[in-house]
Amino acid sequence: MRIPPSAQEIFDAGEVLPPAEMARRQLRGLNRAVRFAAANLPFYQRVFAEAGLAPEPVRSFDEYARRVPSIRKADVAGAVRAAGTGQIGIEALGGRRLSNVVMTSGTLGFNTFAFLTPSDLRGGSLLNSLRELWIVGVRPGMKVLTLSPAWHALALLDTRGLTALGAEAVIPWGTFAPRFVPNFLDAVVAHRPEHILLTAPVLRGMIEECDRREADARDVFASVRYIACAGESLSAPYRRHVIERTGIDDLFERGGSSDGMFGGGECFAHRGHHISADLHYVEVIDPVSGELLAPGRRGVPLVTNLLRGRSVYIRFNTEDVAAIVPGECPCGRTDPVIELYGRLSDSVVLEDRIVAPADIREALDTIPDFMGQPFQIEHAGPARIRIAMGVTRPWAMLSRATDAVRSALRIDATVTISENLAVGWKGQVMRGG
Amino acid sequence: MPATPAGLHQLATHAEREHDPFAGRRSAAAEPAVVIQAADGAPVYLALTREDIAATARALSSAWKTLGVAGGDTVLIYDYGASPLTLFASWCYVPHLEKGAADLLGAVPICNDGLPEFASRALHVLRYLRPGVTIVDAAHMPVFLRRVAEERARIGEWTRLLAVSPDDEAAGPREIAAWERELDLPVRLLLRSGPALFFAAQCEAGALHADPRHYRVEVAPVEGSEPVAVGEGSLCITNRFLRGTSVERYLANVEVAIERGLCSCGRSSRPFRCLA
Numbered sequence: 182m183r184i185p186p187s188a189q190e191i192f193d194a195g196e197v198l199p200p201a202e203m204a205r206r207q208l209r210g211l212n213r214a215v216r217f218a219a220a221n222l223p224f225y226q227r228v229f230a231e232a233g234l235a236p237e238p239v240r241s242f243d244e245y246a247r248r249v250p251s252i253r254k255a256d257v258a259g260a261v262r263a264a265g266t267g268q269i270g271i272e273a274l275g276g277r278r279l280s281n282v283v284m285t286s287g288t289l290g291f292n293t294f295a296f297l298t299p300s301d302l303r304g305g306s307l308l309n310s311l312r313e314l315w316i317v318g319v320r321p322g323m324k325v326l327t328l329s330p331a332w333h334a335l336a337l338l339d340t341r342g343l344t345a346l347g348a349e350a351v352i353p354w355g356t357f358a359p360r361f362v363p364n365f366l367d368a369v370v371a372h373r374p375e376h377i378l379l380t381a382p383v384l385r386g387m388i389e390e391c392d393r394r395e396a397d398a399r400d401v402f403a404s405v406r407y408i409a410c411a412g413e414s415l416s417a418p419y420r421r422h423v424i425e426r427t428g429i430d431d432l433f434e435r436g437g438s439s440d441g442m443f444g445g446g447e448c449f450a451h452r453g454h455h456i457s458a459d460l461h462y463v464e465v466i467d468p469v470s471g472e473l474l475a476p477g478r479r480g481v482p483l484v485t486n487l488l489r490g491r492s493v494y495i496r497f498n499t500e501d502v503a504a505i506v507p508g509e510c511p512c513g514r515t516d517p518v519i520e521l522y523g524r525l526s527d528s529v530v531l532e533d534r535i536v537a538p539a540d541i542r543e544a545l546d547t548i549p550d551f552m553g554q555p556f557q558i559e560h561a562g563p564a565r566i567r568i569a570m571g572v573t574r575p576w577a578m579l580s581r582a583t584d585a586v587r588s589a590l591r592i593d594a595t596v597t598i599s600e601n602l603a604v605g606w607k608g609q610v611m612r613g614g
Numbered sequence: 615m616p617a618t619p620a621g622l623h624q625l626a627t628h629a630e631r632e633h634d635p636f637a638g639r640r641s642a643a644a645e646p647a648v649v650i651q652a653a654d655g656a657p658v659y660l661a662l663t664r665e666d667i668a669a670t671a672r673a674l675s676s677a678w679k680t681l682g683v684a685g686g687d688t689v690l691i692y693d694y695g696a697s698p699l700t701l702f703a704s705w706c707y708v709p710h711l712e713k714g715a716a717d718l719l720g721a722v723p724i725c726n727d728g729l730p731e732f733a734s735r736a737l738h739v740l741r742y743l744r745p746g747v748t749i750v751d752a753a754h755m756p757v758f759l760r761r762v763a764e765e766r767a768r769i770g771e772w773t774r775l776l777a778v779s780p781d782d783e784a785a786g787p788r789e790i791a792a793w794e795r796e797l798d799l800p801v802r803l804l805l806r807s808g809p810a811l812f813f814a815a816q817c818e819a820g821a822l823h824a825d826p827r828h829y830r831v832e833v834a835p836v837e838g839s840e841p842v843a844v845g846e847g848s849l850c851i852t853n854r855f856l857r858g859t860s861v862e863r864y865l866a867n868v869e870v871a872i873e874r875g876l877c878s879c880g881r882s883s884r885p886f887r888c889l890a
């Protein structure tokens with residue numbers, strides 16, 4: 182793959198296709214994906230037969246949404262359970278040599294498996310990785326601090342992307358769990374990286390660790406130009422806070438779904454995730470009616486991978502809350518921008534809207550004492566929500582937080598303290614724990 | 615003059631005193647492609663060139679081969695992604711590697727990551743992917759055994775060999791026999807030392823072998839003594855392939871006995887075993 186000059190914002194021409202051309206290619210890719218699955222992949226043969234999918238190609242995205250059945254995590258997990266094996270008939274390997282198996286995030290308490298071949302890891306998935314690393318500021322020859330939690334697809338793709346970019350990688354011991362945060366901070370001090378790839382809870386922990394050590398975060402992060410975080414959405418106040426505290430040039434969010442095996446980074450405009458339209462098609466549907474939603478409207482994202490040589494997901498419902506961001510992006514890319522707001526199961530679906538974790542985070546992060554603190558949103562009435570916080574704060578402060586949520590979301594809300602929020606190994610709130 | 619043997623503690627002390635994460639072992643001439651931490655909790659790093667990364671993967675694959683990993687096998691690794699046990703297993707686990715141990719042998723790796731919380735996920739992989747060989751970091755064995763007992767899993771039906779990998783420490787024959795009894799499954803050692811990027815595997819005859827093309831192994835009979843080629847004492851490793859980092863006479867925290875004669879398995883390297 183050809184690497185562009187460092188100063189260039191766009192990685193390749195595939196990101197700036199005229200929208201009509203992009204749509205034409207996507208429709209062709211969708212028909213090809215469905216045709217391939219119907220002919221070769223037993224899992225989809227069953228799903229398509231049950232839905233009575235006719236073999237004729239679709240002529241529009243509307244028709245695609247109406248005719249092609251969607252699948253969910255539980256369908257994939259159920260197939261693994263029923264088959265007694267990780268290989269369930271979604272693996273479009275086409276006789277190619279298998280080189281890697283990864284696990285999905287296991288958000289249902291059950292990890293499924295994805296299979297990868299070198300042909301995809303040198304082809305479509307590598308291109309996806311290069312665009313994503315490029316958009317979050319990784320450039321050839323940069324010293325990048327990263328971990329390789331190699332059970333996860335993103336780690337494998339980053340590894341191949343960093344290789345292609347000729348980056349120098351610094352790999353401290355550990356994984357993205359709180360116990361390793363001091364070690365990551367030591368690694369930043371010892372090796373002076375220019376870029377860091379990590380998760381949001383670990384970044385939060387590193388800044389707190391600076392405070393514990395009474396170290397100036399600006400000194401600690403003096404060499405670092407960019408940080409890119411995966412795993413959860415970052416609020417605008419939090420991004421400003423990190424930039425202010427560490428003195429880095431920019432903080433980027435990376436997002437997607439390890440279950441649907443797609444993802445993308447934010448550009449400098451921070452409007453959402455640029456998704457490579459020639460590699461993945463993402464649509465947003467109403468979680469109740471299943472109706473295809475126009476840009477700007479919130480629903481759940483469904484992904485169809487347009488790639489082969491790996492496990493493929495067709496109309497896979499990632500069960501997150503998302504919207505396609507309307508309008509042109511100042512970065513010049515013409516591929517779709519998808520904003521992700523958190524898991525649907527962590528959100529409250531009201532009559533006329535979905536209140537997602539990112540909405541609450543955005544409001545709470547305006548108050549320093551609540552920034553980054555774990556919470557859970559609960560349904561408290563037809564148009565009412567309650568936000569249970571995992572940290573103890575004085576009453577006056579809770580009332581300030583309540584006001585912040587009410588005025589930001591224009592919703593009847595109360596912020597309270599809950600003693601029994603279960604926090605997972607990444608520091609995230611476990612729903613129903 | 616041959617180097618004075620030094621262990622991880624001395625390297626860590628040097629690293630902290632001199633503010634040098636490479637503990638004086640980095641070669642100034644070689645351009646590193648990847649820098650990795652030598653061990654959990656130690657402020658010691660290794661600088662690796664592209665050639666070093668490829669050679670480390672070859673050394674790991676040699677150990678895998680001794681364990682009987684073959685083409686078509688799935689290999690489960692229950693350890694951190696940042697551990698050398700994982701990093702050099704696949705061309706997708708560490709940057710600038712084109713063939714990992716699995717790729718060299720035609721096997722397919724899957725990593726479970728290394729938190730104790732992931733023991734049940736290791737069983738999940740065993741249940742649904744049936745790896746030919748399962749590699750578990752020795753530190754995870756207590757939690758792994760507990761999960762196996764709790765889930766009443768008969769993992770002998772899911773994998774044909776469990777390779778237990780102690781990092782810079784020993785595991786004796788009694789311990790291995792106890793694991794074999796408890797799991798009803800053949801268990802072998804995959805001894806490793808992160809600070810020396812060293813791998814040695816137990817052969818079918820029960821002896822440990824380190825590939826002599828990759829390592830010179832010696833023993834230091836008593837603390838401060840000159841290492842010798844044969845006998846009992848602390849394992850002393852010289853890594854022959856690293857260029858970015860010099861590993862000469864690294865003193866591992868493992869007591870071993872290196873035998874004079876050859877092993878009945880037919881391998882040309884001197885067999886050695888861990889002393890309990």
Ligand SMILES: [Zn+2]
Pocket residue numbers: 448449450455510511512513514
């Ligand atoms: Zn943009």
